[in-house]
Amino acid sequence: MYEGPIIDPDVHHSWKSEDWIIDHLSPRWREFARASGRGHVPLAAPGTHWPHLHGVNKRLDGYPADGSPSGSDYETMKRQLLDPFHIERAILSFDVGTNPGVFNADFAIELCRAINDWNIEYWLGMGDPRLYSAILVPTRTPEAAAREIRRVAPRHGHLAEVLLVYSGLGKPFGDPAYDPIYAAAAEVGLPIALHVGGELTCGTGRAMAGGMAGSRLEMHAVASQPTLHHLVSLITHGTFEKFPSLKLMLIEVGVAWIPWLMFTLDAQYPILRLESPWVKRLPSETFREHVRVTTQPCEFPEQPKRLIELLQCFDGIEDLLCFCTDYAHWDEDEPAYVGSRFPRAWWPKLFWDNAAWVYGFPRLDTAGRAG
Amino acid sequence: MLVDVGEASAFPERGMRALDVNGRRVVLVRWGEEWFGLYDRCPHQGGPLGQGVVLAGPRSEGVGRIGVDEREPVVSCGWHGWQFYARTGRSTWDEGCRVPSYRVEVRDGRVMLDAPPSWRLARQA
Known part of the structure; x- marks a missing residue:
């Protein structure tokens, strides 16, 4: 069993009460949020939800004893995740960051600002050196997103990535309209994290190409569709040519698709690159140089070696x-x-070094310790 | 070896509770008048079964028709939802996958779990 330190790029955290976020809004938007007098306006996109086995998309023992939302309690997270699994770096990534998908674009800008401020104050303010976090940005307004990145990034050294979940313009993330986001991320030296879920749960109507799935099993099996499209879009639109220092972490899309998609792109590139002349290298070379992929939800065939044999097809x-x-x-x-x-030979890279490269953390030393 | 794990009336009629029995974590399931014991660790990724839910077992009644079998409660793990028959510990979909199960009976209103003697020895060691 691997006993070394671990970087966990996908830890979902939250607030105990939405009032915590509303209190961080400016007075005008606070009034807006509470205008109904009963409850408040939603702080996340109106969702499309497939029923879960247990009614929620959380592990059932993840709810704190005080009844607050899963992921909202530091002590519970410490007891269930950080301490027992030797997580030396946890990248907090909200739940799951679909808040920029609220209907009102101006409210989305203000909401992201409030969430980022609260996050720095509350979670990063705890002083646990293991906690790092994503920055949430209003993707429907890329210029405003860029301003938010430049505003918030210098405020705390533990802001580790710019999180993209909801493709607010209804275009894949390689569309040049999103370039201001990548320019700002490259400028402040942060990677982009692309987490599955925006199309699935933001009511975009773009959840899956063949039409809406009729069950969670059906949905979950093809949930990576939009993210893989975003990846192809980023490569073929030349995003990494325009921003050569940009790094991308793909989160929660599994890994078994890598050989298939890269072989497909590479095979079609010589014929179809007419529309992408600015892409100077094989797509797989760009992928290797700029992209890392998290394992969860990992494909677990009955014979474990089959997954490794498949993955090793991609050098x-x-x-x-x-x-x-x-x-x-x-x-x-x-x-x-x-x-x-x-x-076993992959473990140091799998659990630490590959993610450390993305986030700019030191590699493991020769004794396998975190630097 | 029968171990007294508590008053029967203290257990919910359709539910389960995780207990420590001679140093071993056990899930005690009550399904009406029937009682079952399972090891409190999912064979999938080690999740605590006792933090999950217990429900009537699913039963396929042909494509597109789902029924339940009230006589066969299943325990659904609170992490990934892997399901096991409370009566046998066997997975609902894989004959080869099971959770250790233990006999439970009620005597004079007390719930008695048949704990393997090795548990006591392991605890003493």
């Missing part, structure tokens, strides 16, 4: 994969179990 795959838990969602992965499915 250097061990340099691209990053373990993550997806705490405290219902389908989170546990380090010992995932480790048992991958070659």
Whole structure:
């Protein structure tokens, strides 16, 4: 069993009460949020939800004893995740960051600002050196998103990534309209994290290409569709040519698709690159140089070696994969179990070095300790 | 070896509770007048079964028709929802996957779990 330190790029955290966020809004938007007098306006996109086995998308023991939302309680997270699994760096990534999908674009801008301020004050303010976090941005207004990145990034050294979940313009994330976001991220030296879920749960009507799934099993099996499209879009639109220092972490899309998609792109590139002449290298080279992929929800065939054989079809795959838990969602992965499915020789890269490259953390030292 | 784990009336009629029995975590399931014991660790990724839910077992009645079998309660793990028959510990979908199960009976209003003697020895060691 791997016993070294772990970077977990996908830890879902939250607030105990939405009032905590509303209190961080400016007075005008606070009034707006509470205008109904009973409750308040939603702070996240109106969702499309498939029924969960247990009615919620969380592990059932993840709810704090005080009845507050899953992921909202530091002590519970510490007891269930940080301490037992030796998580030395946890990248907090909200639940799951669909808040920029609220209907009102101006409210989305203000909401992201309030959430980022609260996050720095509350979670990063705890002083636990293991806690890092994403920045949430209003993707429907890329210029405003860029301003938010430049505003908030300098405020705390533990802001580790710019989180994209909801493609607010209804276009894949490689569309040049989003370039202000990448320019700002590159300028402040932060990677982009692309987390599954925006199309699925923001009521976009773009959840899956063949039409809406009729069950959670059906949906979950093809949930990576939009994210893979975003990845292809980013590569073929030349985003990494325009922003050569940009790094991308793909979160919660599994890993078994990598050989298939890269082989497909590489095979079609020589014929179809007419529309992407600015992409100077094979797509797979760009992928290797700029992108890392988290393992969860990892494909676990009956014979574990089959997954490794498949992945090894893509040279250097061990340099691209990053373990993550997806705490405290219902389908989170546990380090010992995932480790048992991958070659021992991959473990230092899988659990630390590959993610450390993305976030700019030191690599493990020769004794396997976090730097 | 029967171990007294509590007053029968203190257990919910359709539910379960995780207990420590001679140093071993056990889920005690009550389903009306029937009682079952399972090891409190999911064989999938080690989740605590006792933090999940217990419900009537699913039963396929042909494509597109789902029924339930009230006589066969299943325990659904609170992490990933892997399901096991409370009566046998067997997975609802895989004959080869099971959770250790223990006999439970009620005597004079007390719930008695048949704990393997090795548990006591392990605890003493």
